[in-house]
Amino acid sequence: xxxxxxxxxxxxxxxxxxxxxxxxxxxxxxxxxxxxxxxxxxxxxxxxxxxxxxxxxxxxxxxxxxxxxxxxxxxxxxxxxxxxxxxxxxxxxxxxxxxxxxxxxxxxxxxxxxxxxxxxxxxxxxxxxxxxxxxxxxxxxxxxxxxxxxxxxxxxxxxxxxxxxxxxxxxxxxxxxxxxxxxxxxxxxxxxxxxxxxxxxxxxxxxxxxxxxxxxxxxxxxxxxxxxxxxxxxxxxxxxxxxxxxxxxxxxxxxxxxxxxxxxxxxxxxxxxxxxxxxxxxxxxxxxxxxxxxxxxxxxxxxxxxxxxxxxxxxxxxxxxxxxxxxxxxxxxxxxxxxxxxxxxxxxxxxxxxxxxxxxxxxxxxxxxxxxxxxxxxxxxxxxxxxxxxxxxxxxxxxxxxxxxxxxxxxxxxxxxxxxxxxxx
Amino acid sequence: xxxxxxxxxxxxxxxxxxxxxxxxxxxxxxxxxxxxxxxxxxxxxxxxxxxxxxxxxxxxxxxxxxxxxxxxxxxxxxxxxxxxxxxx
Numbered sequence: 001x002x003x004x005x006x007x008x009x010x011x012x013x014x015x016x017x018x019x020x021x022x023x024x025x026x027x028x029x030x031x032x033x034x035x036x037x038x039x040x041x042x043x044x045x046x047x048x049x050x051x052x053x054x055x056x057x058x059x060x061x062x063x064x065x066x067x068x069x070x071x072x073x074x075x076x077x078x079x080x081x082x083x084x085x086x087x088x089x090x091x092x093x094x095x096x097x098x099x100x101x102x103x104x105x106x107x108x109x110x111x112x113x114x115x116x117x118x119x120x121x122x123x124x125x126x127x128x129x130x131x132x133x134x135x136x137x138x139x140x141x142x143x144x145x146x147x148x149x150x151x152x153x154x155x156x157x158x159x160x161x162x163x164x165x166x167x168x169x170x171x172x173x174x175x176x177x178x179x180x181x182x183x184x185x186x187x188x189x190x191x192x193x194x195x196x197x198x199x200x201x202x203x204x205x206x207x208x209x210x211x212x213x214x215x216x217x218x219x220x221x222x223x224x225x226x227x228x229x230x231x232x233x234x235x236x237x238x239x240x241x242x243x244x245x246x247x248x249x250x251x252x253x254x255x256x257x258x259x260x261x262x263x264x265x266x267x268x269x270x271x272x273x274x275x276x277x278x279x280x281x282x283x284x285x286x287x288x289x290x291x292x293x294x295x296x297x298x299x300x301x302x303x304x305x306x307x308x309x310x311x312x313x314x315x316x317x318x319x320x321x322x323x324x325x326x327x328x329x330x331x332x333x334x335x336x337x338x339x340x341x342x343x344x345x346x347x348x349x350x351x352x353x354x355x356x357x358x359x360x361x362x363x364x365x366x367x368x369x370x371x372x373x374x375x376x377x378x379x380x381x382x383x384x385x386x387x388x389x390x391x392x393x394x395x396x397x398x399x400x401x402x403x404x405x406x407x408x409x410x411x412x413x414x415x416x417x418x419x420x421x422x423x424x425x
Numbered sequence: 426x427x428x429x430x431x432x433x434x435x436x437x438x439x440x441x442x443x444x445x446x447x448x449x450x451x452x453x454x455x456x457x458x459x460x461x462x463x464x465x466x467x468x469x470x471x472x473x474x475x476x477x478x479x480x481x482x483x484x485x486x487x488x489x490x491x492x493x494x495x496x497x498x499x500x501x502x503x504x505x506x507x508x509x510x511x512x513x
Contacts, residue, residue: 070444071474134477135470 005181006421008255009091009243011083011192012357015051015236015344018059019086024361026343028394030370032220033344034234043199047211049219050197051236051345055079063095063153071136074114076196079239079350080146081153084108084190088154091243092255097155103187103249105158107176108147108194108241109169111349115198117141146194158186166408167309168266169193170240170352175264175414177244187249192241195350202235208278210313211235223346224373225310225339226320226381226390233311236345240353242360257421259363262401263296264416265289275411279315282322288413289326289405296417298401300327303335305368305402307359310339311346319407320384327403334385336397342372352406352414359404363420368397429509431457434502441478445471457499479505485512 010020015033017023026033033051040048057078060069063085072078084106085095117140124133139145144162151160159180165172170193177191197205205211212232215222223234250257269275269284293300306323310316323337324330340355347354362368374392381390398420405415439452445467446452452465461467467475472495476487479501485508495501 065447067445067447067468067471132477132480135473 003182003184004247005178005261006245006247006250007242007258007261007360008245008250009087010258010357010360011086011088011090011241012354013053013055013079013083013238014240014354015053015238018053018055018082020090020357020361023357024365027340027358027361027369028367030372030394031343032223032372033236034219034222036216036219039199040202043203045203045206046209046213047206047232047234048216049212049222049234050202051234051238051347053079053238055082071134072140074117074140074145075237076110076114076194077140077145077149079196079237080108080110080192080194081149083192083194083239083241084150085153087190087192087241087243091245092253095153100155100157101188102157104154104156104189105160105180105186106147106151106156106190107161107163107173108150108190108192109163109165109173109349110143110146110194111164111166111169112201113141113143113145114196115200150190154190156190158189164349165412165414166410167346167348167351168406168408168412168414169349170354171356171404171406171414171416172266173353174242174244174261174356175266175416178261178264178416181244181246187246189244190241191244192239192353193349194239195348196237197235197348205235212312221373223312223342225308225312225342226316226371226378227312227374228376228378230312230316230378232313233341234345236347238344238347238350238354240350240355240357242353242356259360260419260421262298262417262419263292264414265291265295266412266414267291268413269411271411277409277411280318280322280407280411280413282318282325284411285322285407285413286326288415289323289403292403292415292417298417300329302401303327303403304397304399305362306335306337307355307402307404308337308339309406311341317378317380320381324384330384332386332388334389336368336389336391337385338369338371338391340369342374355406356404356416359402359418363399363402363418366396366398368395368399370394429506431502431506434505435498437482438498438501441475441482442467445475455498457497457502459498460496461498461501462496483509485509
């Protein structure tokens with residue numbers, strides 16, 4: 001038997017909870033983190049609600065030195081540092097040592113660097129004041145800014161990668177981290193993703209008319225995956241991080257093991273046969289899930305829980321169809337399925353990692369969180385999956401094996417198979 | 426113009442250097458011979474930020490040629506006095 005890869009640390013900055021204890025409490029209680037954003041009303045956006053974590057840069061005191069904090073303004077890098085450092089500490093490590101961990105690397109992804117930083121640079125350069133920008137702008141304009149800060153803070157000496165695959169970014173980062181360990185290139189990987197949906201990115205999505213617009217006055221009801229009244233997604237921000245570890249390495253240092261990754265797959269539908277920039281080719285999704293199952297050496301009938309992508313658009317029904325087809329499970333036989341997005345919206349590149357943190361917490365604490373706002377399930381979806389498979393209340397459940405997938409612009413797919421950890425050699 | 430006392434500028438420089446210096450005690454004890462990088466362990470990339478902050482503090486412009494002369498606290502004071510004299 002080859003190397004086994006386990007999860008030993010979690011960190012999260014989510015719209016409904018900063019830090020694992022707060023996030024876990026919100027998941028169990030079905031607490032929404034979606035709020036009305038007055039600025040979005042002033043900007044004439046159709047969608048005026050969003051999931052913004054209750055985070056300030058001051059929360060990084062204790063992680064970063066005052067010298068490093070001075071000049072660091074970038075929210076998206078801030079989210080990433082907080083989540084990754086929390087995961088590292090959660091895994092039993094400490095910060096600010098002088099050691100270099102040559103066996104530990106990092107894969108952390110995002111969609112775009114903070115446009116507030118870009119705006120600052122554009123304004124100063126256009127005003128012919130570039131000489132006043134100082135030494136700290138470039139690192140905050142780089143997509144790799146987050147991984148640069150994380151690896152420096154933790155002293156990571158293995159491969160350091162910044163990935164970007166739209167809404168599949170977070171799941172893809174975890175898959176890449178898993179594969180580096182599985183293939184023996186690293187013993188440990190800090191994997192995750194971060195996103196700050198600023199007004200510019202938000203505005204561009206708003207113009208596509210794919211955002212929720214009918215619940216601006218009841219923001220907590222605005223994100224409604226799987227429902228008949230689902231009218232678009234709610235953008236969210238944040239970061240999620242996991243410490244992934246070679247099982248033997250984890251056991252040797254007496255780490256607490258939260259869950260195991262059995263396998264996964266990442267592919268594309270080629271933007272053909274129904275696939276496009278904004279839609280998934282069903283054959284690509286099917287191949288991704290099927291290959292993830294075979295890589296993990298499990299069958300469709302083994303899946304206890306699907307942690308869906310489920311954004312609250314018309315694509316939800318297609319996703320359910322694709323899961324049913326790939327797992328060959330329909331109606332009453334369809335596994336339990338839930339969407340964290342009902343509580344936090346769609347955190348784009350950060351979605352996968354935050355949702356994987358949620359999945360690992362459900363495996364650890366033996367529960368399946370509710371799909372909130374599911375008052376009027378889409379009847380077309382209920383023809384494929386029974387109402388009983390879509391919980392609207394938190395239920396206690398011992399999860400053996402769960403599937404997680406995220407799908408992104410450009411017809412990219414990633415699927416991962418998780419299980420609870422059992423010491424069965 | 427009023428020629429500022431080197432001692433006054435040195436005290437004001439402590440405030441300019443503060444955000445870039447890990448060792449606050451070493452900063453309290455600086456003199457004109459204190460080397461910014463070797464003694465205060467300031468990251469060399471941050472010299473740019475210190476120059477920008479000093480420009481704002483004294484309403485002067487420190488060009489790149491002048492900036493290259495700065496290595497210790499004394500040379501920093503020299504450049505500030507020179508630029509204040511030529512600016513005003």
